[in-house]
Amino acid sequence: MLLFETVREMGHEQILFCHGKNPDIRAIIAIHDTTLGPAMGATRLYPYVNEEAALKDALRLSRGMTYKAACANIPAGGGKAVIIANPENKTDEMLRAYGRFVNSLNGRFITGQDVNLTPDDVRTISQETNHVVGVSEKSGGPAPITSLGVLLGIKAAVEFRLQRKNLEGLKVAVQGLGNVGKNLCRHLHEHGIQLFVTDIDPVKTEEAKELFGATVVTPEEIYTLDVDVFAPCALGGILNSHTIPFLQAPIIAGAANNQLGNEQLHSQMLAKKGILYCPDYVINAGGLINVYNEMIGYDEEKAFKQVDNIYDTLLAIFNIAKHQEVSTNDAAKRLAEDRINSVKRSNTKEIAA
Numbered sequence: 001m002l003l004f005e006t007v008r009e010m011g012h013e014q015i016l017f018c019h020g021k022n023p024d025i026r027a028i029i030a031i032h033d034t035t036l037g038p039a040m041g042a043t044r045l046y047p048y049v050n051e052e053a054a055l056k057d058a059l060r061l062s063r064g065m066t067y068k069a070a071c072a073n074i075p076a077g078g079g080k081a082v083i084i085a086n087p088e089n090k091t092d093e094m095l096r097a098y099g100r101f102v103n104s105l106n107g108r109f110i111t112g113q114d115v116n117l118t119p120d121d122v123r124t125i126s127q128e129t130n131h132v133v134g135v136s137e138k139s140g141g142p143a144p145i146t147s148l149g150v151l152l153g154i155k156a157a158v159e160f161r162l163q164r165k166n167l168e169g170l171k172v173a174v175q176g177l178g179n180v181g182k183n184l185c186r187h188l189h190e191h192g193i194q195l196f197v198t199d200i201d202p203v204k205t206e207e208a209k210e211l212f213g214a215t216v217v218t219p220e221e222i223y224t225l226d227v228d229v230f231a232p233c234a235l236g237g238i239l240n241s242h243t244i245p246f247l248q249a250p251i252i253a254g255a256a257n258n259q260l261g262n263e264q265l266h267s268q269m270l271a272k273k274g275i276l277y278c279p280d281y282v283i284n285a286g287g288l289i290n291v292y293n294e295m296i297g298y299d300e301e302k303a304f305k306q307v308d309n310i311y312d313t314l315l316a317i318f319n320i321a322k323h324q325e326v327s328t329n330d331a332a333k334r335l336a337e338d339r340i341n342s343v344k345r346s347n348t349k350e351i352a353a
Helices: 003-010 052-069 091-102 119-125 145-162 179-190 202-212 261-271 288-298 300-324 330-353
Strands: 012-019 024-033 042-047 077-084 169-176 193-197 228-234
Touching: 003 091, 012 052, 012 119, 012 288, 024 091, 024 288, 042 052, 052 077, 052 288, 077 091, 077 261, 091 119, 145 179, 145 228, 145 261, 145 288, 145 300, 169 179, 193 202, 202 300, 288 300, 300 330
Parallel strands: 042 077, 169 193, 169 228
Antiparallel strands: 012 024, 024 077
């Protein structure tokens, strides 16, 4: 990887490499854009195969957070952090050391809970910095509101692609039954949808079978199902040159981040197959909306009203893609960049005045 060239191309403002020997810690904080406000993005702890993979993840996820905030009309920028470690080796000392790195940025980066971090871990980090959200979980955590946003996204996609407003009787395949995936299954079940699910944890699939009458399939089979919607809710990179040829669903609408293995190549492959892709950073914005509202003083009515906008935003993106003959991924980026550039122009005029 050509580090500075990659950072320049993706438009990042700052990359912080965090290293310590006592305790041993390796972390990367990526700040993509702070035009709209301080960079917000959760921290994930993961045993990456190498440091380059960790950096790529941080760069892509932080840029996605910029677009997520812009599309959700949240006055925040985009950032992301990764801690390179096996979850089994996680310690309070490591988390507090990481918290000191976050604090050194003086509020340019605000973080919270992602993969392999718990609410208790967030509270440990908060012992060293105030620039962390999700400490009190005033709203019950981000999963319920994120899954609601995905449901609204599915409704928008079904209306646009299948020309129907009623979800009853549709078939949806859900990949990944973590907190968001499970909550999404509950919503879909309540709407009379036939569910097909998969997860690497058989306990979770058995629970979905008992609670929601879901049909359990293997991780490989989930791509091949003749369903109306495929909802990826696990880790990213699952829409790629290997899996896309197997897809039969006309709609992809799920909560996972970085679903596209290669943004340009695989968004085009989906478009050529006639598959309507809901850009992940738009449909899963409920989590960001949730933590942002916790940060400014939680108002449930206001938060849920902002989540409702996911429906209209996706319909706008679908129409941009249709009329400009571009992929929905490109349409979402254009919408986000237009909003960011509008603020930049406004700021420039104020400085000039």
